[in-house]
Amino acid sequence: MSAGPAPDAAPGRFPVPAAGPAPVPVPRKRAAFESPAVLAEREAAPPTMRRPIATSLGAVLVMLRVVAGVIWMVAFALSWRPVLSDEFGVEVVPGSEDDQTLTLVLVVILVVAGLGLLVVALFGLAVYRGSNVARLLVMTFTTFSITAAAVDYFTGGEEITVRTTLLTLSLDILVMLALSSRAARAYARRPRPKRRRA
Amino acid sequence: MSGEGSGAIGAEAPPAPRPRRFSVNAVLDGFFFVYAGIAAVWLAWLVFTESFAFGWWGIAFFVAFWVLLAYLVLPRLHRILTTIYVPDYFIGRARTSDGLLGDPVNLAVDGSAEALHAAMLRAGWTRADEITLRTSGRIITSTLTRRSYDEAPVSPLFLFGRQQDAAYQQEVEGNPARRHHVRFWRTPDGWLLPGGRRVDWLAAGTFDRAVGFSLFTLQVTHKIDADTDVERDHIVATVLAANPEARVEVLRDFATGYHSRNGGGDSISTDGDLPVLELDAVPDAAAPPLGAAAAPPVKEPS
Numbered sequence: 001m002s003a004g005p006a007p008d009a010a011p012g013r014f015p016v017p018a019a020g021p022a023p024v025p026v027p028r029k030r031a032a033f034e035s036p037a038v039l040a041e042r043e044a045a046p047p048t049m050r051r052p053i054a055t056s057l058g059a060v061l062v063m064l065r066v067v068a069g070v071i072w073m074v075a076f077a078l079s080w081r082p083v084l085s086d087e088f089g090v091e092v093v094p095g096s097e098d099d100q101t102l103t104l105v106l107v108v109i110l111v112v113a114g115l116g117l118l119v120v121a122l123f124g125l126a127v128y129r130g131s132n133v134a135r136l137l138v139m140t141f142t143t144f145s146i147t148a149a150a151v152d153y154f155t156g157g158e159e160i161t162v163r164t165t166l167l168t169l170s171l172d173i174l175v176m177l178a179l180s181s182r183a184a185r186a187y188a189r190r191p192r193p194k195r196r197r198a
Numbered sequence: 199m200s201g202e203g204s205g206a207i208g209a210e211a212p213p214a215p216r217p218r219r220f221s222v223n224a225v226l227d228g229f230f231f232v233y234a235g236i237a238a239v240w241l242a243w244l245v246f247t248e249s250f251a252f253g254w255w256g257i258a259f260f261v262a263f264w265v266l267l268a269y270l271v272l273p274r275l276h277r278i279l280t281t282i283y284v285p286d287y288f289i290g291r292a293r294t295s296d297g298l299l300g301d302p303v304n305l306a307v308d309g310s311a312e313a314l315h316a317a318m319l320r321a322g323w324t325r326a327d328e329i330t331l332r333t334s335g336r337i338i339t340s341t342l343t344r345r346s347y348d349e350a351p352v353s354p355l356f357l358f359g360r361q362q363d364a365a366y367q368q369e370v371e372g373n374p375a376r377r378h379h380v381r382f383w384r385t386p387d388g389w390l391l392p393g394g395r396r397v398d399w400l401a402a403g404t405f406d407r408a409v410g411f412s413l414f415t416l417q418v419t420h421k422i423d424a425d426t427d428v429e430r431d432h433i434v435a436t437v438l439a440a441n442p443e444a445r446v447e448v449l450r451d452f453a454t455g456y457h458s459r460n461g462g463g464d465s466i467s468t469d470g471d472l473p474v475l476e477l478d479a480v481p482d483a484a485a486p487p488l489g490a491a492a493a494p495p496v497k498e499p500s
Contacts, residue, residue: 033283034284035282038286039228039231039232039278039281040225040231041224042224053331136226136230139226139234143233146233146237150237160244161248161251169241170241170245173237173238173240174270176230176233176237177234177235177237177274180227180231182231182277
C-alpha cells in the first residue's frame, strides 16, 4: 500500500520555473494495465497461521489418488492371468517354470507400483504438514499428468469419460487447484520460527 | 526450490544478502496458478459433456458442473483477470477473495481497537465468528433448521490486501438470510484518506436482504440492499445512541462517484458522505479484548 503524501509536499514548496526556454518535459509512460507479475508474488501470511482448508483438501485429494492407485493394483492383480490368456494367448501349465515366472513378474510390478504409491502418500503427508517443496513437486507431477492426458485428448482423440480416466484426471486437476490456491501457497511459504540448535 | 531462504528472512547474517529480483518459487507458483485455472476450465467442459451421456443421472453431473464452475473455475479466472485489470490501491471499495469489487467503504472510525469493540457491543452488535469448518457447518444446520445463529461468520472481504480485522452484525427477526453487518479494517500506519484525513479504521456496512446467486461467479451468496446509506446511517445511529461519549464528523461527498455493483453483482447507490466516528473518548473497560475470537457473545439488554 502506498503511504500518504511525502511530508515535503506542503504548499509554497513548488519549484519556481527558471528564466529562459523551459525544457520540454517528456512524459514517462506506463502500461494501461496492471502487471501480471503480481500473480507470482509472495503471499503475505501471519507467522502463526492455521492450516487453511485448501491445504488439508489438497492433502486429502493426494491420498484419494493413492487409494485410486491401490484399487488399480487390486484390479490389475485379479485380471493378470485372464488378460494374459485371453488377449495374448499365453497359456501355461499350472506349477511349471513359466507359471512361476509370470507370478514373479506380477509381484515385481505390484511392488514397484506399491513403492510409488508409498512415495505419493508421503508427499501427501508432507503437503499436509505444510512443506513447500512437497507442494511444488506434487503440482509438477500433476502438471505432467494433466498435460499428457490433454495431449491424448486433443490430438489422439482419446475419449475421457467416467468409464475411462475422468476420475483420475479430475483428482489431478482438483489437487492442482487446491495446492496452487493463494491460501495453500501462503501456508506453505509462511515465515517459520527458525529451529536452531544452540 | 529457492523459496524459504530468499529475500528478507536471513536477517542475522552480517553482510545483508542482496534482495533477489525474482524467485523461482514465485514464478512456479504463478505458472501453477494459471495452469490449474486452464485445466479446471477443461475439466468443467468434460463434466458438462458427460452430463448428456447418463440420462437422468446427467442432472447430478450438471450439478457437479455448476459446483465446479461457480466455486473453482470462475473464482480462479476472476482472480487471474482482476489481478491484471483492477488497481490495488484504495478506490473506496473492498474486494472479494476473487479480486472482484466488493462492498463500498462507507464509514470510518477514529479510536483504539478496544474502544471500537466496546462501542459496537454496547450498540447491540454481535462480533462475527471466524470462518472455520465448525462454524461453516453451523451455518448450514442453522439455515436448514431455520434457527438463529447471530454470530454467523461473514465472508472475507479485502482492503489494503488484508481480510477484515473484525466484523459485527445484527440478525433481523432471527432469519439468517437477512442481517445488518459491517466489516472493519485497520488502516496502515501513516495512511491518509484521499483528501488527507487520517483515520484509524475503515468500514463497509451493508444490509443482507436475501440469499441468491452471485451475478459474476454464480455462487450462492447474500444479496445486499442497494441503498447502502441506510445501513451506514443505522450503524452510526446505534453507536451514537448507546455511547454518549462518541462523536461523528461527516466528510461530505467523499464517495459520490461510486455507484456500481458489488462482488455479487448487486448495484450500489449512495449519497457519498463518509461519517467518521470519533471513539477516542469511549471507555473500553468491561469489554472482552478484541483479539479474542472465541470471546463469549455479550448480549446487550437494549
